[in-house]
Amino acid sequence: MEINKNIQQSLLNISSLPTLPTVIESITRLLQNPKTSAEEIGKAITTDQALTAKVLKLVNSAFYGFPGRISTITHAIVILGFSTVKNIVLTASIFEAFKSSDNAVCGFDLEQFWTHSIACGAASHALARIMGNKEKEECFIGGLIHDIGKLILYKYYPEEFSSVLTYANTEDILFYEGEKKFLDITHEEIGSYIAQRWKLPSKLQSSVKNHHNPLPVYDNYINTGIVHCADIFVRALDYGNGGDKKIPLLSENVWTDLELENRSLVSIFDTIQDEVEKATEFIYLI
Amino acid sequence: MKKIPVEKIESGMILGRNVCGPSGSTLLIKGVCLTTALGRRLKNWGITSIYIEGEEDTPLEVYTSSISANKLKEHLTQKFSRVIHNVVMKKIFSAVYQHRLQKSK
Numbered sequence: 489m490e491i492n493k494n495i496q497q498s499l500l501n502i503s504s505l506p507t508l509p510t511v512i513e514s515i516t517r518l519l520q521n522p523k524t525s526a527e528e529i530g531k532a533i534t535t536d537q538a539l540t541a542k543v544l545k546l547v548n549s550a551f552y553g554f555p556g557r558i559s560t561i562t563h564a565i566v567i568l569g570f571s572t573v574k575n576i577v578l579t580a581s582i583f584e585a586f587k588s589s590d591n592a593v594c595g596f597d598l599e600q601f602w603t604h605s606i607a608c609g610a611a612s613h614a615l616a617r618i619m620g621n622k623e624k625e626e627c628f629i630g631g632l633i634h635d636i637g638k639l640i641l642y643k644y645y646p647e648e649f650s651s652v653l654t655y656a657n658t659e660d661i662l663f664y665e666g667e668k669k670f671l672d673i674t675h676e677e678i679g680s681y682i683a684q685r686w687k688l689p690s691k692l693q694s695s696v697k698n699h700h701n702p703l704p705v706y707d708n709y710i711n712t713g714i715v716h717c718a719d720i721f722v723r724a725l726d727y728g729n730g731g732d733k734k735i736p737l738l739s740e741n742v743w744t745d746l747e748l749e750n751r752s753l754v755s756i757f758d759t760i761q762d763e764v765e766k767a768t769e770f771i772y773l774i
Numbered sequence: 775m776k777k778i779p780v781e782k783i784e785s786g787m788i789l790g791r792n793v794c795g796p797s798g799s800t801l802l803i804k805g806v807c808l809t810t811a812l813g814r815r816l817k818n819w820g821i822t823s824i825y826i827e828g829e830e831d832t833p834l835e836v837y838t839s840s841i842s843a844n845k846l847k848e849h850l851t852q853k854f855s856r857v858i859h860n861v862v863m864k865k866i867f868s869a870v871y872q873h874r875l876q877k878s879k
């Protein structure tokens with residue numbers, strides 16, 4: 489088997505890596521000015537038609553609590569607030585960036601992958617809510633993009649991806665363990681590289697980079713821990729499939745630091761299920 | 775109206791009843807034209823059977839949507855096989871098992 493061991497190097501030379509719509513940058517700039525109005529943000533977003541359509545679909549989903557009732561971006565900002573809408577735009581942009589990932593790798597179902605990702609986002613959101621964490625939306629995006637590196641592998645290194653996938657599934661191990669055997673890089677590193685190119689907040693880069701082994705010394709440790717748990721919980725609940733059929737070990741320090749010992753796991757799963765269901769419509773955005 | 779498992783969904787079938795997720799929110803509205811892709815999608819979200827338009831009525835019990843306790847346990851045991859020695863993972867296992875059993879009732 490001929491495996492490209494030098495992904496680390498060659499990744500830097502791919503000129504066609506997915507990009508986020510330019511609107512994201514203009515919104516970030518606008519939001520730095522406290523005097524920016526809802527109309528101005530609305531105008532900036534609507535310059536991108538495809539993105540606007542996706543944003544409107546998202547704001548009208550059950551997940552945000554006003555299904556079918558928001559007709560314009562400005563209206564969305566008034567009801568949901570700047571920061572929520574900004575995160576919704578980012579979510580829509582991520583779907584937009586990956587909309588044409590259509591090469592086929594045997595044994596890998598993109599829809600299952602996105603189901604896993606969306607469910608992990610929703611579960612992260614639910615966990616943040618349960619824990620009184622104010623950064624629910626950031627946790628949602630952290631969960632949504634945690635495995636984005638796998639999608640880059642899938643798109644740009646289909647042979648390597650397929651070897652890892654086949655190995656993981658025949659040996660009945662984690663995709664992550666397969667990567668360590670075949671590649672010089674993991675989906676965590678690839679993902680954080682993309683997040684960095686996209687100029688996503690460094691906290692998000694860190695949670696993508698460390699979602700399999702969050703340590704207290706890393707930036708954004710608590711939110712990364714939430715994504716780490718969410719990934720494991722949605723695997724246990726069988727929402728979609730991120731590339732393997734196994735459950736990873738939950739980090740001991742995360743278990744302690746999120747104080748999961750004192751909580752009812754069964755009711756956590758109930759809440760997660762509720763939230764994941766509200767996010768089911770997101771799959772229509774891919 | 776006829777109840778069928780999601781695996782049996784064929785393109786062109788018409789949904790006879792709303793499909794609700796286990797916690798009650800509506801996922802699909804009756805009257806919609808089904809496709810095999812939609813069937814796969816429903817399965818991904820944990821739906822096991824649906825009603826379609828048609829002459830014959832099937833008694834509710836024929837395709838019971840609940841996955842049996844034994845099957846669930848077997849499935850989870852396989853998934854957790856490499857981590858079940860760990861105390862925390864044991865707790866997660868039994869909580870997931872309990873949650874999913876309740877949900878399938």
Ligand SMILES: [Fe+2]
Pocket residue numbers: 634635675699700
């Ligand atoms: Fe991962």
Ligand SMILES: [Fe+2]
Pocket residue numbers: 604608634635719730
């Ligand atoms: Fe994952």
